[in-house]
Amino acid sequence: MNVVFYLLAxxxxxxxxxxxxxxxxxxxxxxxxxxFAGLAMLFLQLDAQFAGFAQILVYIGAVAxxxxxxxxxxxxxxxxxxxxxxxxxxxxxxxxxxxxxxxAWAVLQSVRAVPQQMAxxxxxxxxxxxxxxxxxxxxxxxxALLLTAATIGAVIVAMHEKERPKS
Amino acid sequence: xxxxxxxIHLDQMFIILRDWLVGFLPAALRPAAGVVLGVIAxxxxxxxxxxxxxxxxxxxxxxxxxxxxxxxxGPYGLFQPIADGIKSLTKEDxxxxxxxxxxxxxxxxxxxxxxxxxxxVLPMGRNMVLVxxxxxxxxxxxxxxxxxxxxFMAGWSSRNKYSLLGAMxxxxxxxxxxxxxxxxxxAVVMITGSLSLPKIVAAQNTYTGIFPHWYIFTPWGLAxxxxxxxxxxxxxNRSPFDLPEGESELVAGYHTEYSGFKFALFFLxxxxxxxxxxxxxxxxxxxxxxxxxSFLTFIPSWIWFFSKVMLSIFVFIWxxxxxxxxxxxxxxxxxxxxxxxxxxxxxxxTALWRFMxxxxxxxxxxxxxxxxxxxxxxxxxxxxxxxxxxxxxxxE
Numbered sequence: 001m002n003v004v005f006y007l008l009a010x011x012x013x014x015x016x017x018x019x020x021x022x023x024x025x026x027x028x029x030x031x032x033x034x035x036f037a038g039l040a041m042l043f044l045q046l047d048a049q050f051a052g053f054a055q056i057l058v059y060i061g062a063v064a065x066x067x068x069x070x071x072x073x074x075x076x077x078x079x080x081x082x083x084x085x086x087x088x089x090x091x092x093x094x095x096x097x098x099x100x101x102x103x104a105w106a107v108l109q110s111v112r113a114v115p116q117q118m119a120x121x122x123x124x125x126x127x128x129x130x131x132x133x134x135x136x137x138x139x140x141x142x143x144a145l146l147l148t149a150a151t152i153g154a155v156i157v158a159m160h161e162k163e164r165p166k167s
Numbered sequence: 168x169x170x171x172x173x174x175i176h177l178d179q180m181f182i183i184l185r186d187w188l189v190g191f192l193p194a195a196l197r198p199a200a201g202v203v204l205g206v207i208a209x210x211x212x213x214x215x216x217x218x219x220x221x222x223x224x225x226x227x228x229x230x231x232x233x234x235x236x237x238x239x240x241g242p243y244g245l246f247q248p249i250a251d252g253i254k255s256l257t258k259e260d261x262x263x264x265x266x267x268x269x270x271x272x273x274x275x276x277x278x279x280x281x282x283x284x285x286x287x288v289l290p291m292g293r294n295m296v297l298v299x300x301x302x303x304x305x306x307x308x309x310x311x312x313x314x315x316x317x318x319f320m321a322g323w324s325s326r327n328k329y330s331l332l333g334a335m336x337x338x339x340x341x342x343x344x345x346x347x348x349x350x351x352x353x354a355v356v357m358i359t360g361s362l363s364l365p366k367i368v369a370a371q372n373t374y375t376g377i378f379p380h381w382y383i384f385t386p387w388g389l390a391x392x393x394x395x396x397x398x399x400x401x402x403x404n405r406s407p408f409d410l411p412e413g414e415s416e417l418v419a420g421y422h423t424e425y426s427g428f429k430f431a432l433f434f435l436x437x438x439x440x441x442x443x444x445x446x447x448x449x450x451x452x453x454x455x456x457x458x459x460x461s462f463l464t465f466i467p468s469w470i471w472f473f474s475k476v477m478l479s480i481f482v483f484i485w486x487x488x489x490x491x492x493x494x495x496x497x498x499x500x501x502x503x504x505x506x507x508x509x510x511x512x513x514x515x516x517t518a519l520w521r522f523m524x525x526x527x528x529x530x531x532x533x534x535x536x537x538x539x540x541x542x543x544x545x546x547x548x549x550x551x552x553x554x555x556x557x558x559x560x561x562x563e
Contacts, residue, residue, distance in 0.1 A: 061345075
């Protein structure tokens, strides 16, 4: 753990907090982007180039843009009069704390289950590619099918209904 | 000839200079200092090239439109960029009262920073790459994706309907053509088997007789390059895809409400994006820094890289001077109904090429598939659009 890690962690957590606490929806979306960027740099700091760049490409290039588009198209960018904070915020807090507890427990368990490896495993992009089309090809294809189905579904939902000829 | 000491010194001039400068420092600081020097070189060279290109573009456009272009400041108007720079530095920085000040301030910065990052992985000559990353191509596209957000930030924070419309158009256009841009470069990755840009150049830097093995000289490479060039033009918002900033429709699109130096930053960002995307196209399809004929290898590699980039810039200017602007629906139809299917087909043809082995058969098969698809899809697309000779009622 060094200075860079703490800086990136501060950036990520700051972005996340800003996304929750800011009042303007578009500002929240942009703060989420900062958190995404921080996460990507954490991946890069761990020498996981592929994960880091994919994080930037997918989350900043696509997900953030999608969120922003959704906000603008639904006119959510105007401030509501009674504030943006939900009255049942403590329920959300409890759920978030629960999820965090489960994840933290799993991470701490994994240290015990898998003995500490001293050598840093060198995983190149080529290895990831080979694994994706070799061992994990079935999950990959299932995800691809799911995404295709989702895209077709979105197109069908968005399609104009043709007026039926009057009989 | 290519191994004589003079050639090596000329070719590796900048590397030798960097190592000599770094040699004055203690050994612990040397790697970091080398990177800093590389960054300084990039940050100086490309804005300098940008200044030259603005004059070149204004004079070129002037000639195409049968006028002279700037010719008052300095010999042949060459000092025009200095005058422009002083003007934009001394102009008042106006921020609209209703604008979202923080986002408005950060938008041009995010644009310029992310565009500069893209240069880090481009090999600009033999051994001349700032960071030789295993996933260099992915890094480049990741940085390109981040520029879209800055365009949106600029348009939204200005609180101006022209800006917002321009930003929405720009983002929609960039997302659509980014798919084509990525897929057309995937073909190159499939053949080379690496995402590292120096390796992609090295794979093309061999010769049969006097002719190089650039990817553009194969059927799939030519199709991929054409698709890449179209997508690159759209991605940099250049004419004929300049709808986001069409001055006759949207005033200036997402940078309407920017003035002074912030506007200059947008201008700089746009041109730098042109340089970097031309550099990537050069690297992927035009052999990067390798010479076009084997007997021309005595010319240093960086000269070839920058000549190819400037040639692409010239083509950009030429197209801007000659082509009319598309309509929004034509733009989207072209991306999703022609470019995307054609690029996907190009991927299949590339796979065929990879597995058919050496020989003339693969040339015939891939050329036939691509040409037939081009003709059929073009015809079908034209028919569904009901294009044809246009009749003007008022002239009859």
